Amino acid sequence: MIVTGKGGVGKTTVAVALGMRAAAAGKRTIVCEVSAQENTSRMFDHAEVGFHEVEMEERLWSISIDPDESMREYVLLQLKVRAMRDMLFRSRIFNYLAAATPGLKELVTIGKIWELARLDRKTKAGRMYDTVIVDAPATGHGVGFLQTPRTFANIARVGPIHSQAQTLDRFITDHDNTGVAIVALPEEMPVNETAALEHDLVEEVGVAVDRVYLNGLYPERFSKEEAESLSALAAGEDGAPKAAARAALSEFGRARSQRAQLARLRRRVQAPVKTLPFLFEPDLGPEAARRLSKRLA
Amino acid sequence: MSTKSPRLSDALEGKEVVICAGSGGVGKTTTSAAIATGLAARGMKVCVLTIDPAKRLADSLGLEELGNDARRVDPKLFEEQEIEMKGELWAMMLDPKATFDELIARQAPDEESRDRVLENPIYQQISGALAGSQEYMAMEKLFELHTEGDYDVLVLDTPPSRNALDFLEAPRRLTQFIEGKSLRVFMKPTGFAAKVAGRGATVALSVMKRIVGFDLIADLAEFFNAFSGMVDGFQARAKRVNKLLAAPTTTFLVVCGPQGEPIDEAVYFHRKLVEAKLPFGGVIVNKVHYPAEKLRGEVEDLPAALTEKLGDEDLGRRVAANFSDYQALAERDARNIEHLAREMRATGVIRVPYLDEDVHDLAGLAQINRYLFATGEERVAMAAGRA
Numbered sequence: 001m002i003v004t005g006k007g008g009v010g011k012t013t014v015a016v017a018l019g020m021r022a023a024a025a026g027k028r029t030i031v032c033e034v035s036a037q038e039n040t041s042r043m044f045d046h047a048e049v050g051f052h053e054v055e056m057e058e059r060l061w062s063i064s065i066d067p068d069e070s071m072r073e074y075v076l077l078q079l080k081v082r083a084m085r086d087m088l089f090r091s092r093i094f095n096y097l098a099a100a101t102p103g104l105k106e107l108v109t110i111g112k113i114w115e116l117a118r119l120d121r122k123t124k125a126g127r128m129y130d131t132v133i134v135d136a137p138a139t140g141h142g143v144g145f146l147q148t149p150r151t152f153a154n155i156a157r158v159g160p161i162h163s164q165a166q167t168l169d170r171f172i173t174d175h176d177n178t179g180v181a182i183v184a185l186p187e188e189m190p191v192n193e194t195a196a197l198e199h200d201l202v203e204e205v206g207v208a209v210d211r212v213y214l215n216g217l218y219p220e221r222f223s224k225e226e227a228e229s230l231s232a233l234a235a236g237e238d239g240a241p242k243a244a245a246r247a248a249l250s251e252f253g254r255a256r257s258q259r260a261q262l263a264r265l266r267r268r269v270q271a272p273v274k275t276l277p278f279l280f281e282p283d284l285g286p287e288a289a290r291r292l293s294k295r296l297a
Numbered sequence: 298m299s300t301k302s303p304r305l306s307d308a309l310e311g312k313e314v315v316i317c318a319g320s321g322g323v324g325k326t327t328t329s330a331a332i333a334t335g336l337a338a339r340g341m342k343v344c345v346l347t348i349d350p351a352k353r354l355a356d357s358l359g360l361e362e363l364g365n366d367a368r369r370v371d372p373k374l375f376e377e378q379e380i381e382m383k384g385e386l387w388a389m390m391l392d393p394k395a396t397f398d399e400l401i402a403r404q405a406p407d408e409e410s411r412d413r414v415l416e417n418p419i420y421q422q423i424s425g426a427l428a429g430s431q432e433y434m435a436m437e438k439l440f441e442l443h444t445e446g447d448y449d450v451l452v453l454d455t456p457p458s459r460n461a462l463d464f465l466e467a468p469r470r471l472t473q474f475i476e477g478k479s480l481r482v483f484m485k486p487t488g489f490a491a492k493v494a495g496r497g498a499t500v501a502l503s504v505m506k507r508i509v510g511f512d513l514i515a516d517l518a519e520f521f522n523a524f525s526g527m528v529d530g531f532q533a534r535a536k537r538v539n540k541l542l543a544a545p546t547t548t549f550l551v552v553c554g555p556q557g558e559p560i561d562e563a564v565y566f567h568r569k570l571v572e573a574k575l576p577f578g579g580v581i582v583n584k585v586h587y588p589a590e591k592l593r594g595e596v597e598d599l600p601a602a603l604t605e606k607l608g609d610e611d612l613g614r615r616v617a618a619n620f621s622d623y624q625a626l627a628e629r630d631a632r633n634i635e636h637l638a639r640e641m642r643a644t645g646v647i648r649v650p651y652l653d654e655d656v657h658d659l660a661g662l663a664q665i666n667r668y669l670f671a672t673g674e675e676r677v678a679m680a681a682g683r684a
Contacts, residue, residue, distance in 0.1 A: 008322015008554065039558070138321045155419055155516065188658075189356060221619055226612055233606055241602050244620035251619050253653040280622035282629035283557055 001131065001210075002146070002172075004201075005183035006193055007138035010215045012039040013289055014183045014276070015135035020293035023060040027130035030061040030116060034109050034137060038064055044286050053116075053127060061127070063116070067105035070112040077122055106148040107165065114171045143200045146172055146180075146207060172207055179210035184265060186217055186258035195268040202270070209271045214262055216278040218255040227252045305647055305669050308578045309336065312548045314443060314541065315452045315578070319552035320562045324583040326354050327656050328552050328649075329454035331665040333386055336450050338375070338666075340383035344442060347454040348391040348435045354454060355390065359659050363390030378663035387448065389438075396434040404530040413523040419516055420523075431456045440538045548578030553637075555585050555630035564640040579645040581669070582634055586627040587650050587677070648676065 003015040012033075019031040030053060033040040038048045041064070044056045051069040053061045072089075079085040115121060117132045137145050149168035156162040172178055180201055184194040198209050222230070230252075233245035266273050276295055279288050309315060309332070317329040326347060333345035344367050347354040355363045358370050367389040372382040398415060405411035414420050432455070439453050541547060549570055553563035563580060570577050599620065604613030638646050649668045656665055668676055 006322055007320055008559070192356070221615060222612075226609075229607060229609075229612075230616065233603075240599055240620075241606050244599060244603060244616050247620045247623040248616045250623070250653045280626065282625055 002134045002136050002178065002180045002207075003183060004136040004146075004180055004197070005138070006190060006197075009183045009185050009190065010276075011138070011183050012043055012135050013284055013292065014181070014213050014215060015133050016040060016043045016286075016289040017276075017292040017296055018181070019060055019062075019131075019133050020057070020290055021296045022131040022133070023057060024293065026059070028059050028061075028128065029131040029133060030063060030127075030129045031056075031133045031135065032113055032116065033062070033064045033135050035135075040064070040135060043284070043289055061129070065109050065112050067108050070108040071104070073115075073123065074108055074111060103148050103151060106145050107152050107168070110145075110149060110168050110172065111164070114168055117171070117177075143197070143205050146201070146205050150205075173205065175208040178207065180207045181210060182212045182269075182271070184212055184214050186214055186261040186265070188261065191261050191265045191268065194265065198269050198271060209269075212265065212269050212271050212273045213276055214265060214273055215276045217262065217275045218251060218258055218278050220255045220259070222248055222252045222255075304672050305332070305579070305581075306335070306339070308548065308550075308645060309450075312546055312578070313450055314439065314544070314547040315450060316439075316455060316542075316547065316549045317453065317552050317581075318455045318549055318566060320559060320566075323552050323554045323559055324649075324656070325552045326454050327357055327662065327665060328550075328581055328583065328669070329452050330354055330357050330388075331662050331669055332550075333388075333450075333452040334375070334380065334662060335666050335670045336452070337384040337386035338380050338382055341449040342385045342387070342447075343450045343452060344387040344389060344448045345452040345454065346389050346391060346435065346438060346442070348393065348431050348456040354388060357656070357658060357662055358386075358388055360388065363388055365389070365392040365395050374659055375663075378659055380663055380666070384449070391431075391435055391438050393431045393434040396438050400434075400437055401527070404527040404534070406526045406530075410523065410526045414520075414527075417516075417520050417523055419520040436538050436542070437534075440534075440541055443541055543573075543575055545576065548576050550578050551580040551641075553580065553582055555582050555633050557633060560633045560637050564637060567641045567643075577641075577643075579647060580637065580641060580643055581647045581649065582630075582637070583649045584651040585630050585634070585648040586623060587648070650676075650679075 001018060003011050003018065005011050015031055019029050022029040031040055040062050041047065041049045041054075041056075044062065046054070046056055046062070049062050049064055051064060051066045053063050056062050075085055075088060079088065113132060113134055115123065115126075116129060119128060121128065149165045149172060152165035153162055153169055156165065182194055182197055182201075184190050194212060198212070201207050201209050227249060230245045230248050233241060234249055236242055236245075262273070262275065274296070276292055279291070281288055315332060315336075317325050317332070319325050329345055329347065333343045337343040345354065347363070355361065359374050360368060360370065367387040370386040370388055372385075375382045375386075401414050402411055405414065435453060435456055439451055442448065442451055551563050551567055551570075553559040560582075567577060567580070600614045600617040602613075603616050604610045607613050607616070634646055634648065637643075647669060649665060652661065652664060656662065668679065671679060
C-alpha cells in the first residue's frame with residue numbers, strides 16, 4: 001500500500017494509522033519512510049530507526065529507506081565475490097555514476113520496497129511481511145517517483161537494469177497486490193490536485209488507486225440555527241464570551257465549507273473516499289494515530 | 298510575545314528578487330502571489346514565477362492557465378477586491394523541460410552538439426523529471442529574467458519539494474552532474490567514454506557492465522560526452538546564478554506553518570541559508586491560530602456565562618469546549634513561533650491567521666495581502682476584529 005498526496009496533508013499520520021490498523025488485524029506490517037526525515041519514528045515517539053527494520057509495536061515494524069544503503073545492499077546481492085564488490089565500491093567511476101545518474105536513488109528505493117514485500121527475501125535475517133506500507137514522497141514532482149521504474153526500463157532497452165526495472169514496474173502496477181491511497185485535505189485546491197493526481201496515477205502510471213483519505217475534516221459541532229444565535233454574541237462587546245462565540249462560528253464555517261469540498265471530492269474522484277477527523281490536539285503522537293486507525297475500520 | 302514586527306514592505310525595500318522558500322503544503326504559492334500583488338499595488342512592475350504543476354498560482358490569480366511566457370493579470374480583477382493597482386502584476390508558470398531545452402540551445406557551441414544532447418534518449422527521459430532539474434530551471438529562469446531587466450521585482454515561488462533544502466542543493470547537484478570534475482576525467486580521450494568503447498576497459502567497468510548492462514553504460518557515456526562542449530558555459534553561468542542569489546538585492550523569505558514539523562524545517566532551512574551566506578529576509582508563518590487576546594481565565598465560569606447569554610445550557614457548554622480547543626491550538630502556535638523566533642534570532646516573524654474560509658481565489662489573496670503588508674499591531678487588531 002503506497003500512501004501519497006501533496007505536502008502537509010498528513011501522509012505520515014495516515015501511513016502510521018494504516019500500519020496500526022493492519023497490525024491490529026493480525027498482519028505482520030512494516031511502514032517504510034523514504035524521506036530520511038524520521039517522521040515515522042517520531043510519530044511512534046521512538047528513537048531514529050535508520051536503514052533497519054525496527055519493531056515499534058506488536059506485529060508492526062518501521063524502516064527509513066536510505067538510497068545509498070539500498071544501492072549497497074543491491075550490489076552485495078548481485079556480486080557474491082567480496083573482492084569484486086570492494087573494488088567496485090572503491091571505484092571512482094562507480095561512485096560518480098551512482099551519485100549522478102538521475103532517478104537512480106528513486107529506483108533503488110522502490111527496489112528496496114519490492115524486496116521488503118517479497119515472500120522469499122534474500123537479505124540476511126529478512127523478515128516476512130504480510131503488508132508493506134510506504135509513506136511516499138510528496139507529489140510535488142507529479143507522479144515521478146512511481147514512474148521511475150518505467151523510465152529506467154525505457155532508458156536501458158536491454159540488459160539486467162532493463163529487466164529489473166521492468167520487474168519493479170510490474171510490481172508497482174500489480175492491481176491485485178499493490179494499491180495507492182491518496183491523502184487529501186478538504187480545501188479547494190487540494191481537492192483539485194487530488195483529482196488530477198488520481199487521474200495521472202491511473203492513466204499515466206497505471207497503478208490502482210484504492211482509496212482517497214480526506215484528512216482533517218472538522219466535526220459539525222454547531223447547527224445553522226445555533227450559529228445564528230451565536231452571531232449576535234460574536235458582534236457584541238469584547239470579552240471571553242465574544243471570543244468563544246467567534247471561535248464557534250469559525251468552527252461552524254470551516255465545517256460547512258469542508259462538507260462542500262467533501263462533496264466536490266466525491267464527485268471528482270473514482271476511488272471511494274474515506275474521511276478522517278481533524279484532531280484538536282497540539283501535537284499528534286502515537287495515541288492520535290491509534291485513534292485514527294480505529295476510524296479506518 | 299512581541300507583536301512589534303517590522304512591516305514586510307520594509308524587508309522588501311530595494312529588493313529585485315524575492316524567493317519564497319519552504320516545505321510543501323505551507324501556503325507558499327499563495328504567499329508568493331500575495332507578496333507580488335502587494336508590490337505591484339505599490340506601483341512596481343512585478344513578475345511572479347511558479348513551477349508548481351498543480352496550477353495553484355493560475356487558480357489563485359483567476360487565470361485560466363499560465364505558460365512559459367509571462368502573462369499580465371487583469372488589473373480590473375483587483376478593483377473588485379478594492380486593491381488599487383498602481384503597478385503591473387505578471388505571472389509565469391515554468392516549464393522545466395522547455396527551459397532546459399532553451400538552456401542547452403544557448404550553451405551549445407554549435408548546432409550539432411545541441412542536437413546531440415536534445416536527441417539523446419537519456420536527456421529526453423530526464424530533462425523534465427530529473428530530481429533537482431525543476432529547482433535548477435527555476436533559478437535559471439529567474440536569472441534570465443533578471444538579466445533582461447523587464448521587471449522591477451521578481452517573486453519566485455520555489456518548487457514544492459519534500460524538503461525545502463532540496464532547493465538549495467539541487468543546482469549544486471545538477472551543475473556537478475553536468476560539469477563535475479569526475480566528468481572531466483571521463484571526457485579525456487583516455488577517459489570514461491574511451492574505456493566504455495571497449496579498449497582498455499578497466500575491471501571496474503567490466504563489473505559494472507555485468508550489473509548494469511553495456512547499452513546503458515554506452516548511452517550514459519554518450520550523454521556525458523554530448524555535454525562535454527558545454528561544461529565551461531555551464532560553469533560560468535552557474536557562478537553568475539549563485540552571485541545573483543547572494544546579492545544584496547535578493548532576499549529569501551522562509552514560509553512555514555505553525556505546527557512542530559514545519560517549524561523545525563523552517564529553522565533548519567534558515568540555518569542552511571545562513572551557512573550558504575544567502576540573504577535571509579524574514580519568516581512568514583501561515584495559518585496561525587491567534588490567541589483571542591489572552592482571554593483564558595478572564596471569566597471564571599465561561600460555560601455559565603455563555604449559557605446565560607445564549608439561554609441554552611447545552612450550547613453554552615459546547616461553545617466553551619470548542620473555545621478551549623481553539624485556545625489550545627493558539628497556545629501551541631504561539632509556543633512554536635516563539636521557538637522559531639528564538640532560533641532564527643528574527644524579530645520579523647510575520648503571522649498570517651488561519652482564515653475562516655480557505656484561500657483559493659483573489660478575494661482570499663487580497664485578504665492575505667492585507668495581513669502581510671500590515672504592521673504587527675494592525676495584524677493583531679485585524680485578527681481580533683474579524684467577524
